Amino acid sequence: MSGGPAVRVSIESSCEKQVQEVSLDGLETYVPPLSMSQNLAKLAQRIDFGQGSDSEEEGVEGESRDQEWGKPEPEEEEGTVKFQPSLWPWDSVRNNLRSALTEMCVLYDVLSVVKEKKYMTLDPVSQDPTAGKTPQVFQLISKRKSLATAAQLLLKGAEKLSKSVTENQENRRQRDFNSELLRLRSQWKLRKVGDKILGDLSYRSAGSLFPHHGTFEVIKNTDIDLDKKIPEDYCPLNVQIPSDLEGSAYIKVSIQKQSPDIGDLGTVNLFRRQPKAKIGTQAWHVKLEAAQNVLLCKEIFAQLSREAVQIKSQIPHIVVKNQIISQPFPGLQLSVSLCHSTTGDKKNPKSSPEKPKPDDHLYVLEHNLHQLMREFHKQTLSSVVMPHPASAPFGHKRLRLAGPMAYDKAEISTLQQGEGLLEKIIKQAKHIFLRSRTARTIDSLASRIEDPQIQAHWSNINDVYESSVKVLITSQGYEQICKSIQLQLNIGVEQIRVVHRDGRVITLSHQEQELQDFLLSQMSQHQVHAVQQLAKVMGWHVLSFSNHVGLGSVESIGNASAITVASANGEYAISVRNGPESGCKVLVQFPRNLCKELPKSDVIQDNKWNHLRGPYKEVHWNKMEGRNFVYKMELLMAALTPCP
Amino acid sequence: MEAPPVTVMPVTGGTINMMEYLLQGSVLDQALESLLHRLKGLCDNMESESFADHETVYLLKGQQGNPFLLRARHSLAHPAAPWHLRYLGQPEVGDKSRHALVRNCVDVAASHSLPDFLNEMGFRMDHEFVARGQIFRKGALKVVVSKLFRVLVPGNTENTEPLSLSYLVELSVLAPAGQDTMSEDMRSFAEQLKPLVHLEKIDPKRHM
Numbered sequence: 001m002s003g004g005p006a007v008r009v010s011i012e013s014s015c016e017k018q019v020q021e022v023s024l025d026g027l028e029t030y031v032p033p034l035s036m037s038q039n040l041a042k043l044a045q046r047i048d049f050g051q052g053s054d055s056e057e058e059g060v061e062g063e064s065r066d067q068e069w070g071k072p073e074p075e076e077e078e079g080t081v082k083f084q085p086s087l088w089p090w091d092s093v094r095n096n097l098r099s100a101l102t103e104m105c106v107l108y109d110v111l112s113v114v115k116e117k118k119y120m121t122l123d124p125v126s127q128d129p130t131a132g133k134t135p136q137v138f139q140l141i142s143k144r145k146s147l148a149t150a151a152q153l154l155l156k157g158a159e160k161l162s163k164s165v166t167e168n169q170e171n172r173r174q175r176d177f178n179s180e181l182l183r184l185r186s187q188w189k190l191r192k193v194g195d196k197i198l199g200d201l202s203y204r205s206a207g208s209l210f211p212h213h214g215t216f217e218v219i220k221n222t223d224i225d226l227d228k229k230i231p232e233d234y235c236p237l238n239v240q241i242p243s244d245l246e247g248s249a250y251i252k253v254s255i256q257k258q259s260p261d262i263g264d265l266g267t268v269n270l271f272r273r274q275p276k277a278k279i280g281t282q283a284w285h286v287k288l289e290a291a292q293n294v295l296l297c298k299e300i301f302a303q304l305s306r307e308a309v310q311i312k313s314q315i316p317h318i319v320v321k322n323q324i325i326s327q328p329f330p331g332l333q334l335s336v337s338l339c340h341s342t343t344g345d346k347k348n349p350k351s352s353p354e355k356p357k358p359d360d361h362l363y364v365l366e367h368n369l370h371q372l373m374r375e376f377h378k379q380t381l382s383s384v385v386m387p388h389p390a391s392a393p394f395g396h397k398r399l400r401l402a403g404p405m406a407y408d409k410a411e412i413s414t415l416q417q418g419e420g421l422l423e424k425i426i427k428q429a430k431h432i433f434l435r436s437r438t439a440r441t442i443d444s445l446a447s448r449i450e451d452p453q454i455q456a457h458w459s460n461i462n463d464v465y466e467s468s469v470k471v472l473i474t475s476q477g478y479e480q481i482c483k484s485i486q487l488q489l490n491i492g493v494e495q496i497r498v499v500h501r502d503g504r505v506i507t508l509s510h511q512e513q514e515l516q517d518f519l520l521s522q523m524s525q526h527q528v529h530a531v532q533q534l535a536k537v538m539g540w541h542v543l544s545f546s547n548h549v550g551l552g553s554v555e556s557i558g559n560a561s562a563i564t565v566a567s568a569n570g571e572y573a574i575s576v577r578n579g580p581e582s583g584c585k586v587l588v589q590f591p592r593n594l595c596k597e598l599p600k601s602d603v604i605q606d607n608k609w610n611h612l613r614g615p616y617k618e619v620h621w622n623k624m625e626g627r628n629f630v631y632k633m634e635l636l637m638a639a640l641t642p643c644p
Numbered sequence: 645m646e647a648p649p650v651t652v653m654p655v656t657g658g659t660i661n662m663m664e665y666l667l668q669g670s671v672l673d674q675a676l677e678s679l680l681h682r683l684k685g686l687c688d689n690m691e692s693e694s695f696a697d698h699e700t701v702y703l704l705k706g707q708q709g710n711p712f713l714l715r716a717r718h719s720l721a722h723p724a725a726p727w728h729l730r731y732l733g734q735p736e737v738g739d740k741s742r743h744a745l746v747r748n749c750v751d752v753a754a755s756h757s758l759p760d761f762l763n764e765m766g767f768r769m770d771h772e773f774v775a776r777g778q779i780f781r782k783g784a785l786k787v788v789v790s791k792l793f794r795v796l797v798p799g800n801t802e803n804t805e806p807l808s809l810s811y812l813v814e815l816s817v818l819a820p821a822g823q824d825t826m827s828e829d830m831r832s833f834a835e836q837l838k839p840l841v842h843l844e845k846i847d848p849k850r851h852m
Binding site: 191204205206382388390393401403404405 | 688689690691693695697699715717718719721722725726727728730751752753754755756775777779781782783784786788790818836
């Protein structure tokens with residue numbers, strides 16, 4: 001208003017909160033104001049759902065409701081909305097709810113009437129064909145969508161199928177590996193170490209003491225391409241053998257003439273063709289067997305070389321690289337060598353590519369070496385080693401007895417193992433050599449000399465150290481008559497023992513010449529014996545007989561033998577002297593009256609003395625007719641026997 | 645006549661310094677067959693060797709401390725075989741990681757007059773028992789599966805009764821002192837027998 005000092009006007013709102021009570025100390029307690037939800041609830045309670053925009057119902061209920069709104073006039077209520085200022089924000093809500101209720105009631109009524117089908121039925125409205133025409137773009141889109149759904153379904157199915165197929169193949173490969181592993185396990189020792197599968201191909205569990213570990217590893221063969229065709233010899237399992245056991249090996253035993261220069265010795269590198277595996281055996285089996293063979297050959301050679309160095313013998317053995325050389329007989333050389341070829345290629349840079357010359361490759365001895373090794377293995381596993389009582393340490397039973405029985409050194413040494421592998425093999429080699437040389441000697445004599453004939457009957461059953469042969473010296477056509485020379489030869493390791501039919505036992509050394517000389521002397525004796533037998537048959541009398549004649553020239557081989565036989569009537573006599581070198585000499589003694597050269601003498605008074613045998617005359621034996629000596633002799637005897 | 649010179653130095657070397665590596669376990673009677681099958685497969689390829697032994701334990705009580713123990717054992721199945729005298733020392737308290745029980749072991753073969761000799765020496769018999777079972781070997785490893793029988797009347801080995809319803813399984817190796825490689829082999833062998841029998845080192849002192 002006018003200028004004057006401003007008047008401060010304080011406006012204070014009226015106390016909104018009602019005072020509930022005033023306490024004695026002046027503190028006012030207000031009624032707590034209503035919260036939002038409480039306020040809303042209070043307002044919602046004041047909504048009258050009976051009142052709405054509907055005229056008839058409103059009119060009926062309006063009178064029974066609030067009188068303060070005044071008496072409504074029926075004609076004004078048709079479209080007018082009652083102005084309720086306190087319910088204004090809820091009016092639309094109420095109206096919407098009321099209209100929804102109305103609609104629902106109508107629908108319910110229609111449906112119940114239609115259900116009865118008496119007053120109302122549902123009939124499809126005939127469509128105007130042009131009205132339902134959808135645009136082409138929409139059709140395209142809908143077709144594409146449906147095709148896409150179908151395609152997706154098919155793709156999902158195909159994916160599942162392909163996954164199952166690969167799984168199947170994978171399973172098959174897995175199963176093959178497992179079945180191969182089972183087959184492998186049925187023949188070889190396997191064990192699992194960590195995630196590796198290891199196997200043992202050594203002879204340790206069979207009693208070997210060789211320090212080689214002999215472990216091989218089993219690996220899965222995964223370098224197979226499933227898309228390509230699986231090859232015929234595909235094996236899902238592969239073995240990896242130790243590198244020093246690869247390839248193939250064999251022990252070669254051979255006997256040769258002694259090489260003049262020691263420098264010729266060296267690595268023997270002969271290669272033999274790989275043995276073809278049987279159809280049906282797996283590659284791993286062939287590989288493992290070859291590796292095991294290599295291991296055994298190495299063990300044999302190690303044992304032999306150890307013995308060659310340790311054992312003292314008269315002629316020392318030489319161990320050079322992969323060869324052991326010893327001398328069983330002077331002038332002879334036995335070589336045992338380990339031939340190990342690693343890469344398996346056929347070419348050999350040292351020796352010439354053509355077939356190597358055969359040099360007495362003694363397969364029998366190689367086989368025997370293997371067998372001896374296995375015998376040795378079995379020895380370590382025999383029950384002789386097991387201790388009784390059980391707490392005693394392992395060891396040979398007899399050695400355990402040595403303490404309590406107080407054996408002395410001599411007894412213990414007799415209990416120890418006799419010979420080593422090398423000595424045994426050398427003995428066997430000696431025997432084989434001696435036997436083959438004996439056979440050769442007899443055969444060469446038989447082919448060289450026709451009269452008398454020499455026959456050899458070898459026995460089938462032999463020992464590794466001993467063989468025997470029966471030698472018969474006969475004349476052809478007169479086998480039944482002249483069978484006095486029968487020799488049994490027992491060929492040992494270093495000597496030949498000859499047992500004569502008449503009981504004499506002669507021991508020959510390994511020298512070839514001795515046997516030959518002996519047989520020649522026996523042949524010459526045979527001739528004389530044949531004459532003796534023939535004389536018995538022909539009826540002639542044996543006047544004298546000597547196996548070893550002390551007269552005449554000295555033979556270089558054996559001794560000469562001689563026989564004198566007289567005819568039945570005594571008129572003639574035949575003297576034979578046969579020596580191995582000097583041949584045979586036959587003299588015939590004639591009676592005196594048939595000899596012209598005899599001088600007449602006064603001493604003989606009577607004529608009967610002229611019938612006595614007189615001088616000798618030699619027979620030109622080589623001019624005689626007859627196939628052999630005995631035949632000739634028979635002819636001679638027959639000629640000198642007068643016909644009755 | 646003078647007495648022959650006698651060495652006063654203790655004997656070393658040779659068989660005196662052998663150590664025994666031992667692992668023990670047990671199986672019930674029902675499980676014996678499967679254990680024997682497995683051992684036949686694992687061990688060296690031999691016929692199974694059964695044994696019947698009678699062991700007598702002799703004690704020598706000195707003035708001080710622990711009595712001296714000797715074990716005399718002879719075979720009932722092979723009466724002609726020599727007796728076996730055994731001394732087992734205290735288990736070596738080496739590192740705990742060693743898998744087997746190691747103790748000094750002296751084995752001597754003796755004649756049949758052993759019990760009399762020990763009696764004359766002053767040993768007294770402490771106890772005796774009969775063991776029957778089988779021995780297996782794998783290289784140097786010895787596996788003994790035995791059933792122990794109590795001798796009811798001292799000296800009479802016919803009348804025995806089993807001590808328990810189980811079999812004792814022992815895995816042992818004799819090796820010269822200083823060689824410690826055997827315990828690994830023993831452990832791996834024991835692993836292979838694992839579900840059938842658990843072989844472990846059992847300290848005898850703890851069970852006394």
